[in-house]
Amino acid sequence: MTASSETMADRVAALREKQEAAHASGGPEGLRRHRESGRLPVRERIDMLVDPDSWFEIGALALPELRREKPIPGDAVVTGFGLLDGRRVGVIGIDSSVVAGTTAPISMRKQGRLIEHAQRHGFPLVLLCDADGGRMPDVSGWRFSGLPLDFTTFLKPPPGEPVVPRVAAVLGPSYGDSALHASTAHYVVMVRSGSIALSGPSVVEPAIGEKVSDDALGGPAAATEAGNAHLVVDTEADAMDAVAAFLSYLPQNSTLPPPVAPPLPPQRDxxxxxxxxxxxxxxxxxxxxxxxxxxxxxxxxxxxxxxxxxxxxxxxxxxxxxxxxxxxxxxxxxxxxxxxxxxxxxxxxxxxxxxxxxxxxxxxxxxxxxxxxxxxxxxxxxxxxxxxxxxxxxxxxxxxxxxxxxxxxxxxxxxxxxxxxxxxxxxxxELGFMAPETGIRTIHRRKLERVLAEEGPEAHAALVAELTAEWVSEAxxxxxxxxxxxxxxxxxxxxxxxxxxxxxxxxxxxx
Structure with a gap:
């Protein structure tokens, strides 16, 4: 068919074909393996998060700079906007059913554009983390230095712009820029099967010789102890509920007051x-x-x-x-x-x-x-x-x-x-510079030692009681x-x- 004989219907059909391919994620085999690992596909995660019929996607037709025989739809990331309890949010969802959700220049550019929209227009950003770090050879050599990563916007709002709430859900192994996303979040919820670290086990072992599992490296115990996660939940549905709950306490951005709810009595009298x-x-x-x-x-x-x-x-x-x-x-x-x-x-x-x-x-x-x-x-x-x-x-x-x-x-x-x-x-x-038991032994140490040596344990105990009573009275x-x-x-x-x-x-x- 020549260009002159094409109709708009032909062009729309071509568009729909490309859209269908973009929504294929890792294909039947990639999605099967992903589900068998206990994880949901990224678009199901988004559907679970946002209000029905509110999803508005951008960048769906993106493809990697370095093309492979096997397609990488959307360059392994889904970005767009939705409503969450009626309020606008921006969403970045890593698609780990294809090339393990690894990061390359185009996927990073997609993420940066979504972050820029959320910050410029003042609404929260939700980050669905599940990625195995950088993609080789897409980020190797000179390409790494030229990554489209703007730290004036990727990590925080530019000077003079309001701060927007950032929430991250760690839904699988999250390394590289997924971990960086989580480090910028005001709230990080993770599922028990998730992990978060700067680099994953596949990098740690050859780099420093330490053989470690995902869980030992950055699982719930390690992540909470380090302050990298604020809440651990059992399921992805629980994680989405936690994201919604956290955002319900905060305004859309730092220029607005927090939302007020109908008052309720306390749980306990x-x-x-x-x-x-x-x-x-x-x-x-x-x-x-x-x-x-x-x-x-x-x-x-x-x-x-x-x-x-x-x-x-x-x-x-x-x-x-x-x-x-x-x-x-x-x-x-x-x-x-x-x-x-x-x-x-x-x-x-x-x-x-x-x-x-x-x-x-x-x-x-x-x-x-x-x-x-x-x-x-x-x-x-x-x-x-x-x-x-x-x-x-x-x-x-x-x-x-x-x-x-x-x-x-x-x-x-x-x-x-x-x-x-x-x-x-x-x-x-009780208020004061020190607790009574510490204070009297610090300030009156010599007197107490002298009384113990000269008058014995009973006199020493009586003096301790007297000094403690005086200290407590002052406190x-x-x-x-x-x-x-x-x-x-x-x-x-x-x-x-x-x-x-x-x-x-x-x-x-x-x-």
């Missing part, structure tokens, strides 16, 4: 707080139970529970408003903050401050971890980064000291020098409230109401 938190400073309890008495029912979304686990962070709602809850976890090292907990808290504070989410600090902290391990782990630098982030945050900040708040741990939880809008305490609160909240270091001392049962009202005051009637 706030009056239970007096029984949940024991008076003894050494007695353990689960801070999650405190969260349940303060947040609206079914609104708590944990954030990185497996990383820095002596501190809990969660997105939640109080009276329908989105908040970021930060609380020490007394059942893990008594709630003391180590380098991982400090890094986790700093990242969460930045997330909330970026997207206008008020911060709620629930103090029950004996202090910062000390000693050689903590110092070599960078606790000093981590502490400086965290307290600076809290002090510089412009969102409402409300703190409540439940039981103990000592030393640098108190400041790392939003103590007065970090400029909280409101700071309260329960009658059970009680009454003088702090008298000198306005605290805005008030409140009953435990009033905590939810006090926090909600304080946030309302700081927002000045804004949503």
């Amino acid at each position: 706030p009056a239970d707080l007096a029984d949940i938190v024991p008076l003894g400073a050494r007695a353990g309890y689960d801070m999650r139970d405190v969260f349940a008495c303060i947040a609206d029912a079914a609104s708590i979304l944990p954030w990185a529970d497996g990383w820095g686990s002596s501190l809990l962070c969660a997105l939640a709602r109080i009276e329908g408003r989105v908040v970021g809850l930060i609380g020490n976890q007394p059942i893990v090292r008594a709630g003391a903050l180590d380098p991982a907990a400090l890094a986790k808290e700093a990242a969460f504070v930045r997330l909330c401050d970026t997207f206008g989410v008020p911060l709620v600090f629930l103090h029950d902290v004996p202090g910062l971890m000390i000693g050689t391990q903590a110092e070599r782990g960078g606790i000093l630098r981590g502490y400086e980064v965290l307290v600076s982030a809290i002090a510089e945050a412009t969102v409402p900040k409300v703190g409540v000291v439940l039981r103990k708040a000592y030393g640098g741990g108190h400041f790392a939880m939003g103590g007065r020098p970090t400029k909280p809008d409101f700071l309260y305490a329960w009658p059970s609160a 009680e909240p009454w003088e702090a409230a008298a000198h306005l270091s605290l805005d008030d001392v409140i009953e435990p049962a009033a905590t939810r109401h006090v926090i909600a009202t304080s946030i309302d005051i700081t927002l000045g009637g804004r949503p």
Whole structure:
């Protein structure tokens, strides 16, 4: 057929043929192997994620620069836009049913264009990660240096443009640029069969001689401990639900306020707080139970529970408003903050401050971890980064000291020098530079040693008890409230109401 004899119908037929080929992914055999590995095809993942009939794809007809005998539809990546709970999102879905989802220049250009659209037009970006790194020879030699990878847009918005939420779902082995995508995300959910690392086992072994499995290298245990994943789920459907849940707390971009939901009562009666938190400073309890008495029912979304686990962070709602809850976890090292907990808290504070989410600090902290391990782990630098982030945050900040708040741990939880809008305490609160048992042995060491040597163990024990009582009396909240270091001392049962009202005051009637 000559060009002059062709009709528009012929051209449309040719288009439809190319579209069908573009949607073929890895073909029957590639898709079969992909399903047998326990993974869903990328287009089924997208259908599961976005609202029905809302998918709008771009770049479907892309092909790799280096053509092979076997086709690589879309250059192994699907990009486009959809609605998620009625709100626009951009989606990058790696197609690992063909050439293991490996990255080449055209696929990277497709991803970059989608990211540019999301950032320029101000809506969230969802990254479906499942790739085995770079594709050879497409990225070898001089080609690697010339990859269309713009770090001014690929990793973050250009200066002056709003920040958009980024969410990554790790749905299989995710190496190379899939891992890089996840590192830029504000929230990373992964399935138990997934893994995430800079380079996969096929590169690690020949490079450094270490033979390692996907799971050992970057599976759920390794990823959560390193802070590379915030939540681990069983199925891909669970992962898509987690993506939707996370985005439901955030605005479309950093110029807008977080969405407000209808208020709900808390899961547990706030009056239970007096029984949940024991008076003894050494007695353990689960801070999650405190969260349940303060947040609206079914609104708590944990954030990185497996990383820095002596501190809990969660997105939640109080009276329908989105908040970021930060609380020490007394059942893990008594709630003391180590380098991982400090890094986790700093990242969460930045997330909330970026997207206008008020911060709620629930103090029950004996202090910062000390000693050689903590110092070599960078606790000093981590502490400086965290307290600076809290002090510089412009969102409402409300703190409540439940039981103990000592030393640098108190400041790392939003103590007065970090400029909280409101700071309260329960009658059970103890505040000070050190815990009593440490403080009296540090300050009165020589006196205690002399009494023990000259008067014996009983006199020594009596002096310890006397000094401890004096220390605890100074640490009680009454003088702090008298000198306005605290805005008030409140009953435990009033905590939810006090926090909600304080946030309302700081927002000045804004949503």
